[in-house]
Amino acid sequence: MNVLIIGGTGFIGFHVVKEFLKQGYQVRVLALPDLPIENLFPPEVDIILDDLHRILEDDICDFLQDQEAVVFAAGVDDRTLPKSPAYPFFYHGNVVSCQRLFKLARQCGIKRGVILGSYFAHFDRIWPQMALSKHHPYIRSRQEQITASLQAAAPDLELMILELPYIFGAMPGRIPLWKPLIRYITSPLPVLFYPRGGTNMIAVKHVAEAIVGAIEQGEGGQIYQIGDENLTWSEFLGRVSKLAGQKKKVVTLPNWMIRTGMGFVNLFYNLQGRESGLDPVPFVDLQTTETFFDPTPSRAALGYGTGGLDQAFKETIAASLEKLS
Secondary structure, eight states, X not given: OEEEEETTTSHHHHHHHHXXXXXXXXXXXXXXXXXXXXXXXXXXXXXXXXXXXXXXXXXXXXXXXXXXXXXXXXXOXXXXXXXXXXXXXXXXXXIIHHHHHHHHHHHTTOOEEEEEEEHHHXXXXXXXXXXXXXXXXXXXXXXXXXXXXXXXXXXXXXXXXXXXXXXXXXXXXXXXXXXXXXXXXXXXXXXXXXXXXXXXXXXXXXXXXXXXXXXXXXXXXXXXEOOOEEEEHHHHHHHHHHHTTXXXXXXXXXXXHHHHHHHHHHHHHHHHTBOOSSOHHHHHHHHTSEEXXXXXXXXXXXXXXXXXXXXXXXXXXXXXXXXXX
């Protein structure tokens, strides 16, 4: 099968390309310039460096020629800090781009597709009392991305949404997003201070396996929560500090202290004329909750692996420290 990966030079995209190649696929990549390093992929990978948002529809159709599946791994990250108001930025990057892409993909006869989404949308659906879409432009864009994209793909293109939690690992030429936290964990501080709560975590290798599994055997229209281990923040920091060779005690901070600090962060953003996709003050309620879920159903449906999280932590640590030195 021929597969087009949008955002194939990013962290997840890189590992997805590797997994598709391992399974014998012909891979085409469309990504923003420039490559993080030369010879990122073997010569058989067809790489197109361009901006999806600026490409004419006829040119997109050219990229889609002879392809049988599309993976969208180029969503706007929640860490991005656009000018206020933030929602138009996230709407354009996560909703309009996917809606346009999968409408054209359906018209070009492509039958299978995957969007990499966020597990925050899952908790928005199951915890309506938190009103996450109301408070957070990023989460709202992810919910609207699902609705708009599934409508654009119907009825001929079987599109699946994979909602991803916290992901660990490394790739050549890019600094891990976890670098600031790794710097904190490996600092001279004898004790680590962090909020209560926790989350689901997974090695990037298994995310890539889940994406290939979705293309091969996923059910169109389904939303899958992809993950592996549920860890509290204290368990996570303790585990990572031990792997970094300096096991540290973790002290849990009270929510009021975290909320006060985030109030100052929000003030700083306002003074800059910027707005976060995750409103810092109400996000404390989500960050200090145990955003756990059972990944067993999606693993059974898509056939991705489990385990290897300590190795992924080690790779994240090594890549972060290498860039910091």
